[in-house]
Amino acid sequence: MVETFIQLMLGGVIAGSVYALIAISLVLIHNGTGVVNFAFGDQLMAGVYVLVFSQHFLGLSLAPAVAIAVVVSGLFGLAIQFLVMAPLRNRPVLIPIVATIAIGAVLREGIRAFMGPNAWPVPFLLSTSPYHIGGVSIVPSDLAILGTSVIIMLCLYAFFEFTKYGQAILAACANPTGALIVGIPAGATTTSIWILSSMLAAIAGIVIAPLTTLTPDIGLIAIKGFAAAVLGGFASLPGAVVGGVLLGIIEAMAGYYISSAMKDIASYAVLVAVIVFRPTGLFNRASIRKV
Amino acid sequence: MVTRRDTLKIAGAAMVLAAAKTTYAAENTGVTDDKIRIGILGDLTGFAAIWGSGNLSGGTMAFEEINAAGGINGRKLEYISVDSESSAPKGIAGFKRLVDQEKVFAIFGPTSSAVGVPMLRTMAGSGVPIFISAFSSPLATNPPSKNIFRSGTLNDADQGKILANYVTRISSKRSIAIMRQSDEYGKTGAINVVAQLKEIGNVKFIEEQFNASDTDFTSQLLRIRQSDADVLVVYGYPAPSAIVFRQVKQLSLPLQIVGSTATTSRSYAATVGKEAVGARSMFPTKYLPEGADVEIVKFRNAFEVRFPDLARQTRPEATDQMAYHGAKTLIEGLRRAGRDLTRETLIKALEGLKNFETGIANASTFGPDRREGNRSAYVVEVKEGLGRMILPGEYSAI
Amino acid sequence: MLELRNIVVRFDGLVAVNDVSLDVKAGEIHALIGPNGAGKSTIINVVTGLYRPSEGDCFFQNESISNRPTHLIARSGLTRTFQNTELFADFSVIENVMVGLDHEYHYGIVSRLLNLPRWRRNEKAARYEAFELLKRLKIEKFAEQKAGTLPFGLRRRVEIVRALATRPKLLLLDEPAAGLRHHEIIELNQILVELRDELGLAILLVDHVMKVVMAISNRVTVLNFGRHVATGSVREIRSNPDVIAAYLGGAGGHA
Numbered sequence: 001m002v003e004t005f006i007q008l009m010l011g012g013v014i015a016g017s018v019y020a021l022i023a024i025s026l027v028l029i030h031n032g033t034g035v036v037n038f039a040f041g042d043q044l045m046a047g048v049y050v051l052v053f054s055q056h057f058l059g060l061s062l063a064p065a066v067a068i069a070v071v072v073s074g075l076f077g078l079a080i081q082f083l084v085m086a087p088l089r090n091r092p093v094l095i096p097i098v099a100t101i102a103i104g105a106v107l108r109e110g111i112r113a114f115m116g117p118n119a120w121p122v123p124f125l126l127s128t129s130p131y132h133i134g135g136v137s138i139v140p141s142d143l144a145i146l147g148t149s150v151i152i153m154l155c156l157y158a159f160f161e162f163t164k165y166g167q168a169i170l171a172a173c174a175n176p177t178g179a180l181i182v183g184i185p186a187g188a189t190t191t192s193i194w195i196l197s198s199m200l201a202a203i204a205g206i207v208i209a210p211l212t213t214l215t216p217d218i219g220l221i222a223i224k225g226f227a228a229a230v231l232g233g234f235a236s237l238p239g240a241v242v243g244g245v246l247l248g249i250i251e252a253m254a255g256y257y258i259s260s261a262m263k264d265i266a267s268y269a270v271l272v273a274v275i276v277f278r279p280t281g282l283f284n285r286a287s288i289r290k291v
Numbered sequence: 292m293v294t295r296r297d298t299l300k301i302a303g304a305a306m307v308l309a310a311a312k313t314t315y316a317a318e319n320t321g322v323t324d325d326k327i328r329i330g331i332l333g334d335l336t337g338f339a340a341i342w343g344s345g346n347l348s349g350g351t352m353a354f355e356e357i358n359a360a361g362g363i364n365g366r367k368l369e370y371i372s373v374d375s376e377s378s379a380p381k382g383i384a385g386f387k388r389l390v391d392q393e394k395v396f397a398i399f400g401p402t403s404s405a406v407g408v409p410m411l412r413t414m415a416g417s418g419v420p421i422f423i424s425a426f427s428s429p430l431a432t433n434p435p436s437k438n439i440f441r442s443g444t445l446n447d448a449d450q451g452k453i454l455a456n457y458v459t460r461i462s463s464k465r466s467i468a469i470m471r472q473s474d475e476y477g478k479t480g481a482i483n484v485v486a487q488l489k490e491i492g493n494v495k496f497i498e499e500q501f502n503a504s505d506t507d508f509t510s511q512l513l514r515i516r517q518s519d520a521d522v523l524v525v526y527g528y529p530a531p532s533a534i535v536f537r538q539v540k541q542l543s544l545p546l547q548i549v550g551s552t553a554t555t556s557r558s559y560a561a562t563v564g565k566e567a568v569g570a571r572s573m574f575p576t577k578y579l580p581e582g583a584d585v586e587i588v589k590f591r592n593a594f595e596v597r598f599p600d601l602a603r604q605t606r607p608e609a610t611d612q613m614a615y616h617g618a619k620t621l622i623e624g625l626r627r628a629g630r631d632l633t634r635e636t637l638i639k640a641l642e643g644l645k646n647f648e649t650g651i652a653n654a655s656t657f658g659p660d661r662r663e664g665n666r667s668a669y670v671v672e673v674k675e676g677l678g679r680m681i682l683p684g685e686y687s688a689i
Numbered sequence: 690m691l692e693l694r695n696i697v698v699r700f701d702g703l704v705a706v707n708d709v710s711l712d713v714k715a716g717e718i719h720a721l722i723g724p725n726g727a728g729k730s731t732i733i734n735v736v737t738g739l740y741r742p743s744e745g746d747c748f749f750q751n752e753s754i755s756n757r758p759t760h761l762i763a764r765s766g767l768t769r770t771f772q773n774t775e776l777f778a779d780f781s782v783i784e785n786v787m788v789g790l791d792h793e794y795h796y797g798i799v800s801r802l803l804n805l806p807r808w809r810r811n812e813k814a815a816r817y818e819a820f821e822l823l824k825r826l827k828i829e830k831f832a833e834q835k836a837g838t839l840p841f842g843l844r845r846r847v848e849i850v851r852a853l854a855t856r857p858k859l860l861l862l863d864e865p866a867a868g869l870r871h872h873e874i875i876e877l878n879q880i881l882v883e884l885r886d887e888l889g890l891a892i893l894l895v896d897h898v899m900k901v902v903m904a905i906s907n908r909v910t911v912l913n914f915g916r917h918v919a920t921g922s923v924r925e926i927r928s929n930p931d932v933i934a935a936y937l938g939g940a941g942g943h944a
Contacts (some may be wrong), residue, residue: 006512007542018506109336115340116604119529128564130541139541143326171777171788176776181737182789182855183763211506213530213562217338220504228425250505255510260499263510264473 003135008252014142016248017149021204022225023232023240024156025197030234032152032193033085034246035096039104040201041219046107047073047202048209048218051092052120060125060202066280070202077198081191104219139227153241160237169193227271233280299432318633320510321396325627327632328362328470329354329370330389332400333425339403341556342610346402348598349370349424349607349614351591355597357622362628368622371395382406383522390419397422398635399618404428404447404476414439415418415568421635422624424617426611427552428479428489432662438634440641440662442655443613445552445575449688451483453668454573456684458522458549459494468520468546470511470535472503472527480526481553491634495520501535503528515545533563541567547571549670557581558605560677567673576652576669577681580612586650589662590615616652621665690715690891691736691767695743698731705731705913707899708745713859718885718892720902723912724935727913729895730772732912733861736893737769738762749859769861770848774933778837782828782847786819789854794807826880842873853884860884866898874898878905903927911935921922 029037037043042175050072053067080103088096126140160166172179173188176266179186204219212218226249232243247267254266321328329350331350334342354368362368371393375382382401389395394689398414401407402425414421415436423431423441429448432441445453458467469484471477481498487492495519499511512535523525523539523546532554537598539546550572557580560567593609601611620641625632627640644664646654655664667687671679691713698706699941706728713719721729734740736747738759740882747755754762777785807889812867822827826846831839836847845865852860862881882905896902903924909926913935919926926932 003684007513009508011507015505025830052811062577102455112336112340116601116606117344117603118556118606118608119533119558119562121558121564124564128537128541128566130543132543137542167784167788171780174777174779175775177771178777178851179788180739181763181768181771181775182757182851183760183768185757185758185760208506211534213533215530216340221506224503251505252507252510256513260501260511260514263500264502 012252020244041222345610353618
């Protein structure tokens with residue numbers, strides 16, 4: 001049935017857009033600093049808690065609360081860079097990676113102690129009542145998730161493609177020495193990558209928390225982002241986006257046309273196949289610019 | 292000259308002696324003229340902290356209240372809390388610390404199946420009275436161990452049985468859909484439901500799985516739409532279950548949802564949103580923590596005064612309630628064991644509890660071969676405006 | 690223009706550069722030669738801020754740059770190329786050059802998205818300037834190719850163009866002729882002389898290839914085992930007995 005297929009596609013693309021948003025940030029940090037950020041899911045979680053805290057306890061309305069969440073998250077990224085990553089700069093890369101695991105655990109348990117282990121409701125931006133168009137139900141709040149993700153990705157694209165700061169970050173990721181020599185401060189670029197990706201973490205969290213509800217373990221979703229990033233080659237931003245959307249679609253299709261018990265197995269089988277047969281990712285052709 | 296073999300013999304003898312000493316010390320360890328030492332073991336951090344935190348707050352409240360009322364048979368309770376960090380090795384280490392170093396008389400905990408089940412042998416072998424208020428694996432009490440009791444909460448086997456009976460009763464088409472989490476939690480739950488459905492016979496069912504970190508359930512729900520099921524059992528953690536509840540309504544599926552006890556936190560309906568209206572869940576007692584029952588109101592008011600930080604997180608929850616009830620049941624056992632308190636007399640006293648009411652959760656009944664205090668459940672339904680109501684009818688697994 | 694005073698560089702007790710002084714005058718091509726391990730590349734790394742000198746001081750236009758960060762040294766008009774090139778492999782050739790030009794052109798994302806005249810003007814001007822620079826090194830027809838896909842000799846030239854895009858006053862070239870064929874070397878010589886004579890650039894050139902060094906250098910400095918051996922005109926160096934002993938002895942064209 002066509003409607004079933006469209007409904008599945010829609011669900012897959014919406015879930016995939018969230019995966020893509022997370023994958024982009026992971027790839028950005030990895031390419032810019034060499035670190036795989038295992039704290040990302042927890043940064044995402046903490047960002048939403050800042051939002052909830054600002055709303056419930058400081059009584060702010062949504063817009064300023066979002067702004068505070070994004071800024072606080074960015075400052076946290078700055079703190080990670082200065083307090084953890086910069087001192088570990090010359091250590092083997094495994095050490096900063098393990099440090100991110102520790103940062104994540106501290107965030108998670110700190111939030112759990114402070115805000116409690118129970119779920120907090122986070123209001124949706126748009127209505128959750130569906131429209132039915134030709135047998136397909138379309139939910140405005142889901143479209144808001146998709147729309148916000150797309151807008152964020154377009155902003156990132158514009159930033160990297162058309163601003164000198166974006167170009168400088170790309171250049172420093174591609175070749176730190178080369179960047180230094182044309183006058184780009186590579187150290188400052190690393191810092192801005194941590195700030196930028198931490199702000200993205202809060203945004204991704206705010207986008208998905210109404211859907212998933214907010215608990216200290218909401219960061220688990222970053223696993224899907226990792227899978228999407230690997231699918232896209234863990235090297236290119238467009239690859240991360242395609243990997244995310246593709247993962248969402250594979251899950252939805254496999255869940256329906258094979259079986260829901262096979263859904264995870266099918267997605268991870270694709271992932272393993274990619275690692276074995278295309279270790280640089282499905283989309284890492286020369287024509288796609290890496291970051 | 293001491294050979295290696297001798298060394299082993301000596302070590303072996305020392306171990307036997309040590310073991311004998313533990314057994315000897317066991318009977319009234321932790322009991323003095325004016326004190327009883329109780330260990331509170333639970334997950335205060337990690338994914339299972341919801342239950343451990345409830346175990347600690349509910350337990351603490353009951354113990355503080357009895358101390359304020361003069362104690363038990365002239366003795367005050369002294370309690371030591373240890374965090375098992377949602378990890379089985381930490382749980383075993385914490386248990387040993389409480390028994391060997393802190394020399395407690397009894398233990399209140401552990402609080403999650405993931406930590407508790409791997410500890411069962413250690414706990415059963417220790418002889419230390421263990422009183423559980425939170426975790427739901429049937430293995431804790433079946434087969435029964437002499438020293439391990441549980442009250443208040445509903446075990447997974449009983450819940451599966453009650454759920455299956457209930458959904459069969461309300462399904463006019465005798466056709467059930469099951470959505471369950473793909474991990475151990477969802478698997479155990481679904482196995483028990485499915486086993487009972489087969490036992491009942493003449494019921495169709497379809498089973499679909501999801502991952503705890505999934506955000507989209509379109510594929511599973513569209514498969515269910517193809518069946519003629521009119522009741523949907525959801526067996527998963529609160530966060531993914533909330534999305535399932537919502538998407539069922541968004542895809543306009545004509546299903547009555549019945550969730551497991553995991554979907555009964557006070558803020559759960561709010562996390563789902565208006566789509567939660569009409570959804571039902573298993574609940575282990577007829578008293579809702581936000582309800583107007585006399586004992587519950589007293590408990591809630593005292594809780595909000597004692598734990599203002601938790602109150603601002605919409606607590607007390609069912610976990611706090613079950614722990615408070617469990618601790619009161621344990622206290623009753625200690626009281627009935629009398630002034631001549633040993634582990635043996637406590638176990639005997641607990642076995643003597645029949646329909647022991649606290650007004651907080653379902654009455655507890657134990658016996659010489661019964662360690663499961665509560666074996667029945669109620670159904671809670673979300674009303675317009677997202678308030679909750681217990682539906683009439685008690686459902687028993689016996 | 691560039692002055693090194695008594696530079697010493699040690700790595701874990703190993704002395705790579707020992708008390709070397711050197712000056713590059715405005716508008717000259719100054720060659721730095723010496724056998725492998727003489728400390729030539731170390732000196733370039735010190736001048737561009739990639740290494741810090743253990744002792745001594747480094748002046749550019751009479752200001753000390755010994756403690757200045759690399760990117761600021763680059764911005765003050767002193768840049769370089771690398772022996773193995775350090776291009777942005779996935780950027781096109783002209784984008785590589787435009788990154789070098791970037792701090793000359795200021796435009797924001799808003800004016801870009803709205804396609805404002807200021808952005809269009811700037812973008813056009815930057816592209817034009819980058820293209821003119823490519824023309825100067827005769828590689829304009831590769832403008833839209835990915836830099837990483839070019840053959841080695843061309844990548845070298847792209848790197849020189851990118852360096853020129855930062856509007857340097859002094860250019861440091863690390864073995865620009867290594868691996869080039871005969872006719873490419875002739876072209877390179879011509880280009881370097883043009884840069885000096887037409888743009889007034891000073892060039893510090895590190896190379897083994899004597900066809901380059903001897904043909905175009907105004908002055909030559911010879912290092913051996915991290916120490917200064919001699920400085921002088923090509924003719925003086927050729928006849929310096931210390932240099933012959935240390936380095937040139939019987940080596941002919943290539944050392």
